[in-house]
Amino acid sequence: MDLMSGTSWLSDEEQRVWRDFSAAVNMLRAHLEAQLQRDAGMPHAYYEILVVLSEAPGRVLRMSELASATRSSRSRLSHAVARMEASGWVRRESCPTDRRGAFAHLTAAGLAALEDAAPGHVEAVRASLFDALTPEQMRRLGEISAAIRDRLAPRCAEAEAEEMERLEDGERAGG
Amino acid sequence: MDLMSGTSWLSDEEQRVWRDFSAAVNMLRAHLEAQLQRDAGMPHAYYEILVVLSEAPGRVLRMSELASATRSSRSRLSHAVARMEASGWVRRESCPTDRRGAFAHLTAAGLAALEDAAPGHVEAVRASLFDALTPEQMRRLGEISAAIRDRLAPRCAEAEAEEMERLEDGERAGG
DNA sequence: TACCCCTAGTTGAGCCCTCAATCATCTTCG
């Protein structure tokens, strides 16, 4: 058997679903990103950071926890928080018990920025997503999303683990 | 009545659906983007351009048509095609009947790059999306996606039209 | 103590995207 014929291509229906899904998601993302950027002067990723911080006890979180809560890489979060600190929305403080660590505090200005941004964003989400769906579709979308999330979440850990093994094993395979 | 109380916030269920959806979509995008970048050395946006071009009659398309087929801005497409031309995947040619216009041709190298990239990408889509869903969920996702797409597609045109009107009308509203 | 490895976080380069401005050309209409 050869490689190409081993590939299982998408059926017509799968292809149609994939293209519609892709189009819908791209348009939705672009729409919400533009709304937030235009009306609140922040990218959606920063909005999510503000939301997570605002819900944390004391409105403080370790950088690592903030990264995993926003499903973001440390690097990305670090860049983002640096910029948000320059905007006065977040303040960084080093951890006394582990001097490698850092806390990210939501400032009053950051909370205010979030409160300014939220109504417009929520309305945009409602108008572009929920208003397009029946209640049943909304419920279905929740189930489908959870299934995709649960399928993908372990993969990230797996990928890391495999990478580890590969590095540790070196090359043992001969033929 | 005041502004804030006029905001209709999301219900608990809406909020849960939105967060799951958001997480699922972000993870899926990141996963597919990384797979394509790692295994084929191209971003997903470029892959889509190659797909659309490969399906066009003669494997040629006007820049504008390519832009609208990929739901991309002219600017973005222009940058992308410039880079893809440097990779030898696309060749640009000016239109003889309208000298403002340009054609984008898929080259043999571009087609080869697409054919190399496709199996891995398709398998990633299958593994991370379709394998997570039952056949019924897949069908539902298609319907939901189409609904969102149809809801958003006219909005783009509307937004432009409103922008036009706003510019033409000037400010007539006094209060 | 010295060594080694692991973890927390930052940094810089390079790439892609958006926005606004620009260029060149077509079109319309007086």
Add this chain to the structure above:
DNA sequence: CGAAGATGATTGAGGGCTCAACTAGGGGTA
């Protein structure tokens, strides 16, 4: 014809993201 405006496409600046390298501090072991 000629000026004004619309259209097709490009450009450059600025910002966010990823990847890989790096800094710095913790934790175990001999």
